Amino acid sequence: MIEDFLIYTTHLTHIPNYPGSVIVRTNGAVVPIECRYLRKGNVSSNPINPTWIPFSSTRSGEGHLTFSLRLMNGDWLTERTSTVYYLGELIHIEASVSLANHVSLKLYIDRCVATLSPDKDSTLRYSIIDYNGCLLDSKAEDSFSTFVLPRDGREPDKLQFDLDAFRFYGDERSLIFITCHLRVAAVDQGDSRNKACTFQKLERIWRPLEGSDSDICACCHVGNCGSPREILFPSRRRRDLGPEAESEAGLEWEGEASLGPLIILDTELTNLATQPLTEGDGMMQERSPSVASWTAKLRTPFQPPFCWEPDKLRFELDAFRFHGDERSLMFITCHLRVAAVDQGDSRNKACTFQKLEHIWRPLEGSDSDICACCHVGNCGSTRSSCLPPEGKTLALKLVGH
Known part of the structure; x- marks a missing residue:
């Protein structure tokens, strides 16, 4: 739902079939389809009083924080409406939490996985972030993934990262789902379990998004940074948070959020589809x-x-x-x-x-x-x-x- 429109999206998938052959001369294609309907309409001259309560308000009232993931444009100021990306393009992802009056907390991403279905536990999956904030995809040789620090500094209720677009090997559906486990911790509680680390290829070292103490990222090398199931505010630390933390003991400090499906297209196919008919026709003639x-x-x-x-x-x-x-x-x-x-x-x-x-x-x-x-x-x-x-x-x- 965007502004005054209710939007339904789907995609039409074409998968080339070459029985008995081990080579292909054409690519598959995914055509995104989007239908927009006006959300507002005059159905009565009498005022209508809504009887429902927003889900996030209900959750907050029950002692929950609301975690979310959003696709952003390159300026990190506006939300991206399209879910279609090309191989080699950066996907700008912003994780956020509605902290409300919980000003002493900061958001972290424990782990993120990419799958071919909304089920994060499906057999075929790829770990993007793991070990309490290690951006594993940044270590891939052909990846430019990284945590992003805004020019004006990080807001405690947001955490941003760039993900180099990819798709699953051998799968022609060209789509992925992303599920992340998000968590909040005390603002001053930066340690091996509360971090955002990116692998720097030139230096061959893991570095944190904030600060210069790379020791908190050292555990990314060995893949063991403590159990994310441990108590997030141990008793010896909870005292440091003051009476506010004691009164918020019933809050849920962690949750999951997801994105998808994201459609990942082949760059060559996309360029061909967006060219003028005369040029595209000439290129298509070369291919077919x-x-x-x-x-x-x-x-x-x-x-x-x-x-x-x-x-x-x-x-x-x-x-x-x-x-x-x-x-x-x-x-x-x-x-x-x-x-x-x-x-x-x-x-x-x-x-x-x-x-x-x-x-x-x-x-x-x-x-x-x-x-x-x-x-x-x-x-x-x-x-x-x-x-x-x-x-x-x-x-x-x-x-x-």
Whole structure:
């Protein structure tokens, strides 16, 4: 619910299917759908007196603090309305608690997990924060996640962090749910259980959001910072809080809050979808060419230069990636070989399959017989000598990505 609108959101998911293949040439897609309805309307000339009590007010009256998570815009001043992110984008998350008159308390995040469903205990889950405030995701090599300290200093009822967008490997739904366990402690009770620590990759050390005492983050290295189930205000410390803490002994000092689903899209797909039709159509043509364009593109994938150079051989490869693998990278290894210039035969050739003619054709010359063995997949051993007896064979290996 936003201002004067009641909003329903869902998403349409497309998952490419390649039965029997281990590579994919297209990405999946998630199309967000949002419906807005006016929340207000004139139904009667008589005034309507609401009889319900806001849930947060009821909880506070029963001795509970209200914990929440919000998605924020980059300025950290306004709440973000969209739940759609792209891989490589930072997700700005703000945890908060309604402290009301409890001015001597400060908010901490014990742990956060990402899951594929609202159930935080589901089998497939990823720990974002754990061990009473260690931002584990900040230690990942490709992550820029970090706790954020506002320019004017931290407010005790808020805690902010940036999360580098990700999605689960091998799952095409492109969505995640985030559940965090939040807790309050005394303002001056900063220790190994009350902290917000980020891993600094250059220094290879955990550092706290506030202060310079990195000792309180040392336990992040070993993954044991005390049980979050322990009493948050031990008796020896409760005295330090004064009569206010004694009178608030019935309060719930911890709680859970969640976000989701967040939709994480592939950057390349999103850029294509947001381009003008003329540009997008051209790019789509490259990715999904018609029969005519396939003919033009694949007529000679092995590319001869204007002047033949015997020390070079060129070819075009239609981009692809492995089916079910979300890393979007691959390595290419080629076995290269030299032979006598005039020794063109079934073992010394460069052949391309012409789909319209349904025949293999060589890069040079018109004798397609030297490519006939490509049909059966047996063109002689590449280990045999390719040069005359007095010559030598040179084998090279080229690896790139």
